[in-house]
Amino acid sequence: MSNTATLATTSPLSDRVQAMNESATIAMAKKCRELIAKGFDVINLSFGEPDFQTPQYIKDAAKKALDDGYTFYTPVPGIPELRQAICDKFKRDNQLEYLPTQIVVSTGAKQSLANAVLSLVNPGDEVIVFSPYWVSYEEMVKLAEGTTVPLVGTLENDYKVTAEQLEAAITERTKLVMYSSPCNPTGSVFSREELGAIAAVLARHPHVYALADEIYEYINFVGEHVSLAQFPEVKDRVITVNGFSKGYAMTGWRLGYLAARPDIASACDKMQSQITSGTCSIAQRAGVAALNGGRASADEMVAAYRRRRDLVLDIVKDIPGLKTPIPSGAFYIFPEVSAFFGRTAPGGSTINNATDLAMYLLNDALVSAVSGEAFGAPDCIRFSTAAADEKLVEAFRRVKESLAKL
Numbered sequence: 001m002s003n004t005a006t007l008a009t010t011s012p013l014s015d016r017v018q019a020m021n022e023s024a025t026i027a028m029a030k031k032c033r034e035l036i037a038k039g040f041d042v043i044n045l046s047f048g049e050p051d052f053q054t055p056q057y058i059k060d061a062a063k064k065a066l067d068d069g070y071t072f073y074t075p076v077p078g079i080p081e082l083r084q085a086i087c088d089k090f091k092r093d094n095q096l097e098y099l100p101t102q103i104v105v106s107t108g109a110k111q112s113l114a115n116a117v118l119s120l121v122n123p124g125d126e127v128i129v130f131s132p133y134w135v136s137y138e139e140m141v142k143l144a145e146g147t148t149v150p151l152v153g154t155l156e157n158d159y160k161v162t163a164e165q166l167e168a169a170i171t172e173r174t175k176l177v178m179y180s181s182p183c184n185p186t187g188s189v190f191s192r193e194e195l196g197a198i199a200a201v202l203a204r205h206p207h208v209y210a211l212a213d214e215i216y217e218y219i220n221f222v223g224e225h226v227s228l229a230q231f232p233e234v235k236d237r238v239i240t241v242n243g244f245s246k247g248y249a250m251t252g253w254r255l256g257y258l259a260a261r262p263d264i265a266s267a268c269d270k271m272q273s274q275i276t277s278g279t280c281s282i283a284q285r286a287g288v289a290a291l292n293g294g295r296a297s298a299d300e301m302v303a304a305y306r307r308r309r310d311l312v313l314d315i316v317k318d319i320p321g322l323k324t325p326i327p328s329g330a331f332y333i334f335p336e337v338s339a340f341f342g343r344t345a346p347g348g349s350t351i352n353n354a355t356d357l358a359m360y361l362l363n364d365a366l367v368s369a370v371s372g373e374a375f376g377a378p379d380c381i382r383f384s385t386a387a388a389d390e391k392l393v394e395a396f397r398r399v400k401e402s403l404a405k406l
C-alpha cells in the first residue's frame with residue numbers, strides 16, 4: 001500500500017476526540033435551526049437556557065468595566081473582588097465559610113466541572129454519576145480516562161438516588177461522586193435529610209470525593225437549597241460548583257466558579273492556567289455586580305419559571321402515556337414515554353425508543369425536545385419550560401395532537 005493510501009484512510013483525529021459524543025442538546029438545537037432555516041415554525045424546547053435578558057444592573061456594570069479600562073488578563077482563578085463576592089455569597093446563601101483562595105472562577109460552570117474532574121480523576125478511577133445526569137458529566141469522565149458508574153434513581157423517588165444505593169455502589173476504585181441539585185434534567189431537589197444520609201455514606205469512605213453541581217440553586221420551587229458541603233464531616237471532600245448562567249440569565253457571558261479545599265482549588269487553578277487562563281475580565285466585573293445586587297431579579301424569574309411549570313404540568317396531565325414527576329426546581333419537565341415504544345407513526349415508521357420519539361415530535365409537531373438517552377434515561381424525554389407562556393401552550397397542544405396519532 002502506498003503512503004498516500006495510508007494517509008487517506010487513517011484519521012488524524014485523536015482517539016480521545018473520536019470517542020467523545022457531541023452534546024445531544026446542542027445536536028438537537030442544530031437540527032431545529034436547520035428546520036427553522038427552511039421556513040418551518042419550530043418551537044425549540046431543547047435548550048437549557050433562560051429566555052430572559054440579563055438584568056440591566058449587571059449589563060451596566062459590564063459597560064462600566066469597559067469604560068474603566070478592564071480589558072487586560074486577570075489572575076487565572078479570578079479577580080480578587082469576584083472571589084470575595086463569591087465567598088460572601090456562600091456565607092449569605094449557604095452558611096459556608098470559604099477563603100478567596102479556595103475559589104476558582106472559570107468560563108462557565110462547565111469548565112469548573114471539567115477542571116475538577118481532570119484534577120481528581122486518574123485513568124481507571126470510577127466516578128459514580130447520579131442518573132439521570134447532565135449530558136456532559138459522562139464525557140468529562142471519559143476525557144479523564146475514568147469509568148462512569150451510573151447510579152439510577154427511580155421514577156417513584158423522583159429519580160433521586162438514595163444513600164443505600166450509593167453505599168452499595170462504592171468500591172475501592174471509586175474516586176468521585178457527581179450530581180446536580182436542582183437536577184438537570186429531572187428538576188429534582190435533594191432535601192436536607194437525603195443529602196445528610198449521602199454525607200453519612202461519604203463520611204464512611206474517606207477515599208471518595210463529591211462534585212456538587214448547584215448551578216440551578218436559585219431556580220427552586222420547594223424553598224430550601226441544601227449544599228452537601230454544609231455537612232462538616234465531608235466538607236473537605238466536596239467541590240461545590242455554581243455559576244451565573246441560570247440564576248442571573250447570563251449564559252453567554254461564560255462565568256462560573258467552584259469552591260474546594262485549598263489543594264484541590266490550586267490544582268483547578270493550575271489546570272485552567274494551561275487551557276484558558278482567567279475568564280473574561282468584563283464578565284467578571286459584571287459578576288461582582290450580580291452577586292452584590294442580591295436575588296431580587298432571580299426571584300422574579302423564578303416566579304415565571306414556576307408559573308410555566310404549573311401551566312405545562314396542567315396540560316401534560318391530560319396527555320395519555322406521559323408519566324411526569326413534578327419538578328421541584330430548574331426549568332425542565334422529564335416525562336417517561338415508554339408507553340409509545342413499539343407504536344407506528346403515520347408514515348409507517350416504528351417508534352423504538354425516546355430518540356425516535358423526539359425525532360417524530362420534531363418532524364410532526366415541530367417541537368424540539370431532547371431524548372433522555374444522553375442523560376442516562378432512555379425511557380424519557382426532556383422538554384425545557386424556559387419559553388414564553390403562549391409558546392409553551394402551543395407546543396404542548398401540538399405534542400398532544402402528534403402523540404394521539406401514534
Ligand SMILES: Cc1ncc(COP(=O)(O)O)c(C=O)c1O
Pocket residue numbers: 048107108109110111134180183184213215243244245251255256
Ligand atoms: C447541570 C448543569 N451544570 C452545568 C451547566 C453549565 O453551565 P454554564 O453555562 O455555567 O457552563 C449546565 C448548563 O446547562 C447544567 O445544566
